[in-house]
């Protein structure tokens with residue numbers, strides 16, 4: 001597998017290099033130079049395969065000879081060890097639950113795969129990999145739990161103390177082993193600033209092998225294609241072949257992966273990009289003008305992104321042709337009031353509790369479906385997180401109906417361990433050098 005930069009198609013790097021660099025020098029994003037098409041035989045029998053089988057098939061097509069098949073099969077089975085069921089809510093409406101992994105969010109797909117790919121390419125005699133993450137809540141948990149127990153790696157998470165939810169804090173601070181949490185007396189921006197300073201510090205980068213394992217890493221995108229194929233497989237099993245996916249979007253990695261799957265031959269009738277008030281992409285699809293904005297805070301806070309980093313990947317996939325992207329992707333945007341109302345409607349109609357991000361995807365699917373009264377298709381909206389991660393948002397009667405998953409019950413009995421620290425770089429540096 002070779003990859004180029006979206007800023008320079010002449011660049012040509014091997015998969016391990018793209019994984020450890022995360023981002024090309026020219027600040028573009030890595031993309032595979034060839035998107036393979038899956039064989040028709042496989043696609044016509046896709047309903048017969050399990051999630052790990054599909055994941056292996058898709059990964060080996062994409063990665064080519066970057067990882068030998070036997071090793072890749074084990075890696076995929078280890079990374080994708082939880083289900084992604086498409087639950088039927090009514091005749092043609094399905095919710096694809098992507099939150100059955102350890103951090104209760106779909107980011108587990110990316111984080112678990114990435115951590116195992118990194119560990120795979122680290123030789124035993126190599127220096128330990130130090131992963132630094134600043135988190136405002138969701139990403140830190142997925143990365144921490146993704147790397148938990150992965151040999152030759154160590155994770156340091158910085159989070160703003162008092163500014164993450166209880167479950168998020170438990171996910172960061174109860175792991176032990178190779179995961180260290182630092183509670184910064186400051187904001188998320190302070191945390192991010194400390195991590196950036198660490199990367200530009202000469203002494204640290206000679207004494208430690210640092211990586212950011214951030215969300216634009218190509219090894220986080222690849223595993224997100226798996227569940228689109230698997231969702232389609234579940235629809236085929238129920239005799240449905242016309243499928244629409246509604247994707248709650250922030251940085252647009254999720255949607256980029258879905259579009260990559262469609263380029264690989266997955267027959268998708270329509271993609272829907274559902275956003276909160278951060279509507280850069282729906283506005284672009286409507287007007288042709290791509291104008292980023294500072295992010296605004298919403299209930300669906302994991303989607304509070306004004307300048308979505310993966311959008312360049314999507315435009316690149318389709319040769320910068322807006323008319324092609326416009327046909328494949330319909331954009332919808334909703335405010336907090338509509339989001340809250342959607343949570344209530346979903347609960348009343350299906351007796352189902354959706355997190356705010358998921359509720360936005362449902363709203364967009366509803367609006368799209370209402371505009372195609374004579375068409376018969378399965379509408380699948382992606383559920384990106386378990387509702388228990390956002391307890392403050394739900395009205396009491398709905399909150400009381402949220403089932404606590406096993407992962408949370410287990411964490412509750414553990415002791416939180418975090419190092420308290422001022423937002424001061426010299427202190428942070430000394431900490432890293434002492435690890």
Ligand SMILES: *Cc1c(COP(=O)(O)O)cnc(C)c1O
Pocket residue numbers: 105106107138248249250251252253254255302303357384385
């Ligand atoms: C990260 C996240 C999103 C946004 O996904 P993107 O790939 O950045 O578009 C949506 N919902 C939840 C719960 C998330 O954590």
